[in-house]
Amino acid sequence: MAAPSAIPRRGLFIGGGWREPSLGRRLPVVNPATEATIGDIPAATAEDVELAVSAARDAFGRDGGRHWSRAPGAVRAKYLKAIAAKIKDKKSYLALLETLDSGKPLDEAAGDMEDVAACFEYYADLAEALDGKQRAPISLPMENFESYILKEPIGVVGLITPWNYPLLMATWKVAPALAAGCTAVLKPSELASLTCLELGGICAEIGLPPGVLNIITGLGTEAGAPLASHPHVDKIAFTGSTETGKRIMITASQMVKPVSLELGGKSPLIVFDDVDIDKAVEWAMFGCFANAGQVCSATSRLLLHEKIAKRFLDRLVAWAKSIKISDPLEEGCRLGSVVSEGQYQKIMKFISTARCEGATILYGGARPQHLKRGFFIEPTIITNVSTSMQIWREEVFGPVICVKEFRTECEAVELANDTHYGLAGAVISNDLERCERISKAIQSGIVWINCSQPCFVQAPWGGNKRSGFGRELGQWGLDNYLSVKQVTKYCSDEPYGWYRPPSKL
Ligand SMILES: NC(=O)c1ccc[n+]([C@@H]2O[C@H](COP(=O)([O-])OP(=O)(O)OC[C@H]3O[C@@H](n4cnc5c(N)ncnc54)[C@H](O)[C@@H]3O)[C@@H](O)[C@H]2O)c1
Ligand SMILES: C[N+](C)(C)CC=O
Numbered sequence: 001m002a003a004p005s006a007i008p009r010r011g012l013f014i015g016g017g018w019r020e021p022s023l024g025r026r027l028p029v030v031n032p033a034t035e036a037t038i039g040d041i042p043a044a045t046a047e048d049v050e051l052a053v054s055a056a057r058d059a060f061g062r063d064g065g066r067h068w069s070r071a072p073g074a075v076r077a078k079y080l081k082a083i084a085a086k087i088k089d090k091k092s093y094l095a096l097l098e099t100l101d102s103g104k105p106l107d108e109a110a111g112d113m114e115d116v117a118a119c120f121e122y123y124a125d126l127a128e129a130l131d132g133k134q135r136a137p138i139s140l141p142m143e144n145f146e147s148y149i150l151k152e153p154i155g156v157v158g159l160i161t162p163w164n165y166p167l168l169m170a171t172w173k174v175a176p177a178l179a180a181g182c183t184a185v186l187k188p189s190e191l192a193s194l195t196c197l198e199l200g201g202i203c204a205e206i207g208l209p210p211g212v213l214n215i216i217t218g219l220g221t222e223a224g225a226p227l228a229s230h231p232h233v234d235k236i237a238f239t240g241s242t243e244t245g246k247r248i249m250i251t252a253s254q255m256v257k258p259v260s261l262e263l264g265g266k267s268p269l270i271v272f273d274d275v276d277i278d279k280a281v282e283w284a285m286f287g288c289f290a291n292a293g294q295v296c297s298a299t300s301r302l303l304l305h306e307k308i309a310k311r312f313l314d315r316l317v318a319w320a321k322s323i324k325i326s327d328p329l330e331e332g333c334r335l336g337s338v339v340s341e342g343q344y345q346k347i348m349k350f351i352s353t354a355r356c357e358g359a360t361i362l363y364g365g366a367r368p369q370h371l372k373r374g375f376f377i378e379p380t381i382i383t384n385v386s387t388s389m390q391i392w393r394e395e396v397f398g399p400v401i402c403v404k405e406f407r408t409e410c411e412a413v414e415l416a417n418d419t420h421y422g423l424a425g426a427v428i429s430n431d432l433e434r435c436e437r438i439s440k441a442i443q444s445g446i447v448w449i450n451c452s453q454p455c456f457v458q459a460p461w462g463g464n465k466r467s468g469f470g471r472e473l474g475q476w477g478l479d480n481y482l483s484v485k486q487v488t489k490y491c492s493d494e495p496y497g498w499y500r501p502p503s504k505l
Contacts, residue, residue, distance in 0.1 A: 007097070007100070009039065014048070028040050044218035053230050056212075057183070074128050076127045083203065126478050144492035148487055150487060153182040160239070170186055185227055235260075238262070239261075262296065265463065268419075269428070292335055293397065300400065303406050303415050317381060326371070347397070351382075354389060413438060423446065446463075460476045461477075
């Protein structure tokens with residue numbers, strides 16, 4: 001597909017319209033596959049955050065909430081469905097923008113856009129179903145009381161998102177937040193904001209009430225931090241690195257503001273000796289090389305049963321050699337560039353530290369020779385790894401897998417859990433009872449059996465330990481944006497009778 005001649009020049013999307021950033025500053029957009037500057041995005045600062053939060057507050061309370069926050073779920077569902085339909089109409093264009101902005105293969109970006117549309121549709125259905133779940137009765141042990149539950153939108157929510165799946169990660173928050181009746185300020189990553197700004201255009205096209213969704217682009221410190229600390233933001237939903245997550249949590253704690261945190265990972269993939277090796281190799285590749293390994297749940301620690309380790313690694317290298325690494329717009333590309341020069345340098349540093357610490361770079365570890373420009377890194381397989389090495393312990397967020405062997409199931413589980421993170425884990429074996437045992441033993445929010453990475457909007461997503469807390473997607477994703485209120489009624493005609501009535505004398 002040909003690149004568009006110009007990237008749309010957008011402002012900040014606030015109160016249903018476009019605004020130039022208060023300080024008039026913009027940030028360059030660099031295509032990481034060519035290193036060319038292809039456009040720019042607005043750089044919001046605290047002044048713009050103020051405007052966006054105020055627009056969201058107005059929209060939340062407008063006309064007593066009749067048109068949004070207290071409207072029937074079916075009303076909000078109609079808007080969410082309209083957004084989904086527009087995403088589908090513009091799928092090719094949005095996928096192209098995502099690829100130009102992030103370096104991911106066009107096929108992957110197209111798949112992401114399908115997931116975006118599906119996510120809006122899914123939460124449209126949950127918005128419709130929400131009304132039927134109101135006033136759910138609570139059974140009480142005293143018959144003179146009745147109690148029921150109201151589920152109410154939390155209020156104005158700040159949504160701060162990363163660059164690896166720019167529009168998809170934003171949608172995981174925007175769709176349920178709007179379905180719940182919240183109004184929102186979205187702050188996407190400064191490294192890839194183009195498609196999130198296009199979402200603003202779509203909201204305007206479908207006539208979403210002004211201020212229901214506001215989109216401000218800019219740096220984390222200049223736009224994200226004032227959003228997280230804003231006293232009129234009722235909740236922060238954050239996806240990003242563990243370091244930034246810690247900062248957000250500290251800021252939010254000052255106002256006892258609820259947060260949900262989807263953070264990093266260093267997930268294990270355990271492969272036993274009873275498997276079809278080529279099938280397992282393909283999942284290992286998908287688990288760590290899809291999206292150039294820039295996946296929070298990447299299974300970047302590969303644990304191989306010692307009996308198959310050599311054969312498995314031979315096949316893994318053979319498969320890795322056959323991956324098409326190219327400009328991500330080229331047909332059949334399966335490994336594009338990483339997102340930025342900064343990310344490229346960071347990944348290369350991980351590889352050189354691994355080498356210095358005594359690990360073996362079995363395959364890859366360099367820029368592909370046929371690509372002279374762009375932030376491309378070969379799929380990289382690292383062996384002779386010890387559990388104290390940086391490459392074993394820290395999230396690389398690049399196409400780099402490190403490998404260790406194990407002898408027993410117990411040893412495999414111990415190695416799998418040898419991490420501060422707890423986002424995901426995977427096991428491949430033909431022994432399904434063993435897989436069930438291991439899925440219970442792995443300390444993480446997600447476990448895959450005989451695969452790695454498939455992700456469905458219906459199923460909960462989120463981590464344990466330093467991978468964060470709270471769950472997105474499914475009903476759990478909606479609950480993130482709902483506050484549960486108990487309403488309890490005294491329903492006896494008799495006085496309560498705890499105090500003696502005063503004397504009538
Ligand atoms: N658990 C998940 O579901 C999930 C999904 C995708 C990505 N991630 C994680 O995201 C990370 C990669 O994304 P990234 O590099 O964009 O992360 P990041 O933490 O650098 O940035 C994430 C977002 O936070 C903003 N930000 C930065 N500093 C801030 C501050 N002080 N206050 C408020 N906002 C601030 C950034 O501008 C960006 O929008 C990886 O660690 C990855 O594992 C997790
Ligand atoms: C689940 N996924 C892969 C879409 C997002 C994690 O980075």
